[in-house]
Amino acid sequence: MALGALVMMIFTSVFGFANAPVAYYLMGYGSIVFYLGAAILFFIPYALMMAEYGSSIKGENSGMYTWLEVSVGPRFAFIGTFMWFASYIIWMVSTSSKVWIPFTTTFAGSDQTQNLSFLSLNSTQTVGLLACLWMVIVTWVSIKGVKKIVKITSLGGLAVTSLNAVLLLVSGIILVANKGHLEQPFRHILHSPNPAYQSPIGLLGFAVFALFAYGGLEVLGSMVDDTKNPSKTFPKGIILSAIVITVGYAVGIFCWGISTNWDGVLSSHTTNLGNISYVMMSNLGFQLGDSIGLSHATAVTLGQWFARYTGLGMFLSYAGAFFTLIYSPIKTLVLGTPKEIWPKKFTHLNKAGMPNYAMWTECALVCAIILIASFGMSDPSAFYNILTLMANVSMTLPYLFLIYAFPKFKKTPNLDRPFVAYKSHGFTLFVTIVVFVIILGANIFTIFQPAIEGRGFQDTIWMIAGPIGFSILSILIYQRYARKQKAAGK
Template sequence: MKSDVNVSKKLTLVPLVLMIFTSVFGFANMPRSFYLMGYSAIPWYILSAITFFIPFAFMMAEYGAAFKNEKGGIYSWMEKSIGLKYAFVGTFMWYASYVVWMVNTCSAIWIPLSNVIFGKDTTSSWSLLGLNSTQTLGLLGIVWILLVTLTASRGFEKITKITSIGGTAVALLNIVLLVGAVVVLIANGGHAAQPITAETFTQSPNPKYGSPLAVLSFLVFTIFAYGGIEVVGGLVDQTENSEVTFPKGITIAAIIIAIGYSLGIFLCGIFVNWNDVLASKNVHMGNVVYVVMKNLGYQLGQGFGFSQSTSLIIGAWVARFAGLSMFLAFTGAFFTLSYAPLKQLIEGTPATFWPKKMSKIENNIPKNALWIQCVIVAAFVLLVSFGGEGASQFFNKLVLMTNVAMTLPYLFIGGAFAPFKKKTDIKKPFQVFKSYNSSLIATIVVTLTVGFANLFTIIEPATNGDMQSTLWMISGPLFFTIVALIMYSNYEKKTKKEQNYKVA
């Protein structure tokens, strides 16, 4: 009991907002969005904020306040709103999406570290034990998940300290982007590197996003960028004065993040000309953040009248700072997301779903389950990294897998909200949607937004002859859905046997 009290004292409003910010706000999403869509990404971020993120965040606040004493997080929410099977499949899918995210991040985290050391991304030339770069990154990814698991298994206190550092690092990186872009704008006499016209907010400079279907598929990227706020739902029971602090923390974080993304994408265009900087074949989803930030440093040097060589040195140091900040942010998010989803899955679901050793909790951490998760992630990293593809294709595939896998579970969580509001026996101390009709509209809007976004994203590659990408996006969620249904079927059989035994 003593450890639980100490944990609850740590999660006051500011640490909670930092944890949400670390889990949700991905600095990389802004340069990546500018790389994919230019300024035309901004309207899509605003649209998805209105139709998904803000209503979804308020849903999470209502769920969290109503079930503040439930340790199961989103599982408890869905189980009490709809039923056990719906809740288990939805939660398992949601948990599986973070397994995919960890597979992605295990390999991607070495790119910012490369920028810290070398001032640029050199991972495409890394080689260990005679392996190629993609295989080397996979091997390093396995080392990373082992280190994270070893640290996280020692307790929640270690995790909260690391996530707070990560949140602070991202905040500082955003300040650098904001101040740097303004200085460049002034130095250039108010002229942006990427011309600002009405057309630039509706048309992407990226030729791959020229078709209406490709543009619509970008919606899932914006939803993914807003994802993660439901993770902290499982920490309601560890938040001080949770009925007030938890909804307030989510609301504050949601508004800051929604404004921050749109502003950040716009600022990228102040110092980056898409055709000059991002059209290169060497630029991909994994390293575009550091290409953009290196260019910011270079433009700052040019703006102050320094020589080209000095400007390049400044660019390399800005890339190093961006690498360090992103490395700390990735680390903070990784620790939170390696623990919180697993906690909700193990503690929330009936104990009979799991072997006794797997469901054992020590120091508020499911240690055995954490190590099993480590083995699963390592296996996926090996499978993907030794698939024989180049670094650019490797990272693009991982991003595609992650985007779809992490947004599909929102269909389950959002879909349970209207039934939750309809149940009058559930006490609701915090309510944004005062009537059932308003909650039903919110449910429909959120689920349709997520549903159509994923549909467009999945079918878009196939229409251009890239069936492999479509299959990769379908295979992950489909595999985990089948696993969840098999597990639930075994649970039902086990429950029936126990009931028949008792009757006999």
């Protein structure tokens, strides 16, 4: 793989269209500074760590568990891998509810989830039931090993990629038509138009969103062996892709300021982290129509079609991701760890090569969390916001295990190390401490920000309940395995 192909692969794995609208909604133009800082202090050093792991510890089932086991030990490896798997459980809880936003937007031109009702249930509870239905359908199809879903994944990826092109092109037309006028004027660079992110605590809490925007770096470790002259090409690819992704986010955030006035478009109580992309794309279409002289009614219709196209692309993207993530993490967990840890049914593969019993157990667990969350919250906006925060925290916590283990991995003897980014022990410790503290600090501020600002402990409890619960569960599972091994004299 040449440098250009490596950069494109990293870009498509990490860059997310929805990250820029979320950043603009929370921090306005100030989010550009946070994204730049996250690239320098997190993306590049962490990606180079993953490259060292992947190049040194190879094998068919090599991955997070093997990396941690070689570096620290089996108990630590299992807990870390289980937390990584748990992060995808929380992602499925969050996304199975959010998937109905693009679905309804595709047909109605705007988010209709807050208007849904079934019998005497409110909209949040109804969406919770629909999320459970989605989980059952996806699990049922996935255990059959259906391969046609790859076409949906590719189509969704193409649609979402085209959204970036639409944003750039239409923003340029609006900017020229409005003679350089920005709908959102520049203010102090770190001033957020969102009242919840104007305090120092709010600014620090936003950091986890910037970190989450660079998520998915674990896959980079497997690319080292496929890269031409990896010792030189790979670090160049990491740095160049970091620049491309950071510039992409910065340009995207700036483009949203061309068409979207925060107070006029995003201050509504119906706008939330679940539907923000569709609200802003709808407004982009409206502003295009208005800037080129279309009637108000025509501009509104154009905005609705922009929202529909966004909804279709995001729905297809979610669907493709779901059909992969519904089985890939649990298959890695069950087959990548000692089989004796699990009941025999969990490790059994059906004719399609899927761990169907484990997948149905996963489905039941996700549905249980969805129902607890949806029936425990009456406010739709609060429901989607807390789901997003839960996903952000849970997806970044597993990084701490890999970062903590990295200095120990560097001291592990008898490893072939074809790629070495960190050559001195002192520099390794320095980088490890910096990245570890940044991720840990961002999560702590995100978790406790609502309580510190006097908004109560409910959001804080939701964000820590998942990690604590899954940590306890992983410890209990491993303790059971350790007792069985001890009794068997192993």
